[in-house]
Amino acid sequence: MSKGHPYWDARYAEKGFAYGELPNDFLMSAFSDKPPSQERGRAISLCEGEGRNAVFLAQQGYQVTAVDFSAVGLQKAQSLAQRHGVQIECKLADLADLDLGTDQWDLVIAIFCQPESTVRRRLYGQLGRALRPNGHFILETKVKVDASAADPYPGISILQAELAPLTLVFAQESERFLSEGTYHQGLHRTAQIQAVKG
Ligand SMILES: C[S@@+](CC[C@H](N)C(=O)[O-])C[C@H]1O[C@@H](n2cnc3c(N)ncnc32)[C@H](O)[C@@H]1O
Known part of the structure; x- marks a missing residue:
């Protein structure tokens, strides 16, 4: 994939x-008791x-690969x-074609990665093999009440089922206040998940 995406390129061409610029607070909370380390291994951020x-x-x-x-x-x-x-490595790719590999x-x-449901299911279905032993998965996504599995914004129970090969460490769906840049302001319903392979 050599080009970008018209809708998202236009959004990101806006000022600011x-x-x-600050990280998502749910992601940060996963590290609140861990000081930065020299070497934590490889991470990939989907929809960076x-x-x-x-x-x-x-x-x-x-x-990091973004x-x-x-x-x-x-x-x-x-x-x-x-x-x-x-340093981060940036990879221009459509998740629809992404292979996360093995181990x-x-x-x-x-984080707020909300592709079409077919893309999401294909991608999350790869996590069991793509994560290394004890590898973690962290997700926060917007939720539409009563969304089906075919929706890009499903609730926590659908997401939990799709992530079944992993062990859930934390799973919560709630209304919460977001204050992230121009487009995430105010009350939103989100799902938050932390899961581990092992
Ligand atoms: C709501 S934004 C969130 C961005 C970022 N994760 C954050 O929280 O700041 C959604 C992002 O998903 C990306 N995206 C959506 N569908 C995608 C796909 N099929 N392949 C790659 N990126 C995609 C968009 O380009 C956009 O950057």
């Missing part, structure tokens, strides 16, 4: 950061956007990483 979460993971000590199909988003992600003095990742994150 669509979802802010403008870099806020990839930069945070690099600061925690991960070797995937998105917005070229503009990934350019901003690379600039943000440079500004913070960390590749110590951490996979999907």
Whole structure:
């Protein structure tokens, strides 16, 4: 894939950061009791956007790959990483074609990553083999009440079923206040999941 995505490129061409420069707070909370480390292994951020979460993971000590199909988003992600003095690898790709590989990742994150349901199920179905033993998966996504599994915004029970090969560490669906950049402001219903392979 050499081009970007018209809708998302236009959004990220706007001034500022669509979802802010600070990492998602649910992702941050997973590290609240862990000091940054020299070496945490490999992490991949699905639907990374403008870099806020990839930069945070690099600061925690991960070797990070950031995937998105917005070229503009990934350019901003690379600039943000440079500004913070960390390295991230940016991969311009459509999740519909992404192969996460086998025993590749110590951490996979999907923060407000809401592709079509067929893409989501194919991708999350790869996690059991793609994560290394004791590898973690962290997700926060918007939820539409009464969404079916065919919806891009399903609730926690559907997500839990799709992640069945992993062991759930934390799973919660709630209305919560978001304050992230221009586009995530106010009350939203979200699902939050932490799961581990092992
Ligand atoms: C709501 S934004 C969230 C961005 C980022 N995760 C964050 O929280 O700041 C959704 C992102 O998903 C990306 N995206 C959606 N569908 C995708 C797909 N099929 N392949 C790759 N990226 C996709 C968009 O380009 C966009 O950057």
